[in-house]
Amino acid sequence: MKNELSGMKAFVTIAELGSFSKAAEQLNLTQPALTRKIKKIESNLNLSLFERTTRKISLTPAGKTLLPEAKSLIASLDAAIFNISDLTSSLHDTVTLSCIPTAVFYFLPRAIVQFNQRYPNIKVRIYEQGIENCLDSVRKGDVDFGINMNFITYPEVDFIPLVNEPFVLACRHDHPLASRKLVEWRELVTQTLIGVRKSSGNRQLIERSLADKPWKLDWFYEVRHLSTSLGLVEAGLGVSALPCLAMPNNGNSTVVSIPLVEPVIRRTLGMIRVKDRPLSEAAERFASLLLLMWTDETETLWRNVVDPSATA
Numbered sequence: 649m650k651n652e653l654s655g656m657k658a659f660v661t662i663a664e665l666g667s668f669s670k671a672a673e674q675l676n677l678t679q680p681a682l683t684r685k686i687k688k689i690e691s692n693l694n695l696s697l698f699e700r701t702t703r704k705i706s707l708t709p710a711g712k713t714l715l716p717e718a719k720s721l722i723a724s725l726d727a728a729i730f731n732i733s734d735l736t737s738s739l740h741d742t743v744t745l746s747c748i749p750t751a752v753f754y755f756l757p758r759a760i761v762q763f764n765q766r767y768p769n770i771k772v773r774i775y776e777q778g779i780e781n782c783l784d785s786v787r788k789g790d791v792d793f794g795i796n797m798n799f800i801t802y803p804e805v806d807f808i809p810l811v812n813e814p815f816v817l818a819c820r821h822d823h824p825l826a827s828r829k830l831v832e833w834r835e836l837v838t839q840t841l842i843g844v845r846k847s848s849g850n851r852q853l854i855e856r857s858l859a860d861k862p863w864k865l866d867w868f869y870e871v872r873h874l875s876t877s878l879g880l881v882e883a884g885l886g887v888s889a890l891p892c893l894a895m896p897n898n899g900n901s902t903v904v905s906i907p908l909v910e911p912v913i914r915r916t917l918g919m920i921r922v923k924d925r926p927l928s929e930a931a932e933r934f935a936s937l938l939l940l941m942w943t944d945e946t947e948t949l950w951r952n953v954v955d956p957s958a959t960a
Contacts, residue, residue, distance in 0.1 A: 746777045746796075749873065808918050809916050814912055815854065816895065842885065858913075878894070
C-alpha cells in the first residue's frame, strides 16, 4: 500500500510539473528511483501514463483519466493525516537506540526529520557505540533497538537487514590511485595503509575475507575510528579501506573513493532487537518508519559496486 501511494504521488507530481527531473528534486528522489515508481504503476496497469520525447513529456489518454483520481486519493490521505495530527502530536515519549558511528550519518538524519514532523513531542536519544557495545545495550534493554552490522550470534536477537554496502579505497585526490576506476585489494600491499584497530568489526571482516590470499596487508597506521583514518588520508599519510557510508558526502573533501575488487567485500547493516520483547509505542513507530524508509529504497541500496561495463 505504501509503495502504491508513493507511486501515485510521484505520478501526480510529474504531471503537475511536466518534468521528471523537477519532480525528482521536489520529492527528494533520484531520477532512476522516480522512473522505477512510474514503471511499476504502468506495469501494474498494463498501460503507459506518459508520452516521452526528447524535449517534453505529456500525459497519455490513460494518464489524463487517472490524474484526477490520483489527486483525489492523495487529497483524501492528506485530510486523514491532518485529522489525526492532534492525536499524534500529543504523544509524549522517548525513543532510545544504539547505533554504530558510520550508520549514524546515513540512516538517522533523514528518518529523524520525518519522525519529528509526525511526532514532534517524541524525543530521540542516540548512543554511538561499537558493534559489541551496541549488541550488549540491546540485549540488556538499555536501548529500545540498535543499528549494527550482521555479527549477531545470540539466538534471542533478531537482525533485520537494511543496507548492503561495499568497501572502497579512500585516498587523496592527488594520489596516484585517485584516477583509477577500480583497484584490487592486492595492490594495497605496496601502499601505506591506514586502518582501524584489530578488534573493529570492519577490520575483522576484511581480514576474514582476505584470509585465503597468498599476500597479507600491512596496516602501517591503526586508529580507533573511521573518521580518524579519513583525517590521516586527507593529511596525505596514506590510503584506507572504508565502507562506502563512511566516505564524506559534502563534495568539498579532498578525499576520493574508488571501488575495491578481487574480491568485492561488503558489509550488511540492519536493525537489531530482542525477540519477544515488545517495544514502546513510540519506539515501535520509529522502528517501523525506519524499516519502511529503507525498504522503499531496496533496489538502490542492494546494488553491485562494480558496473560490469566498467571492467570491459
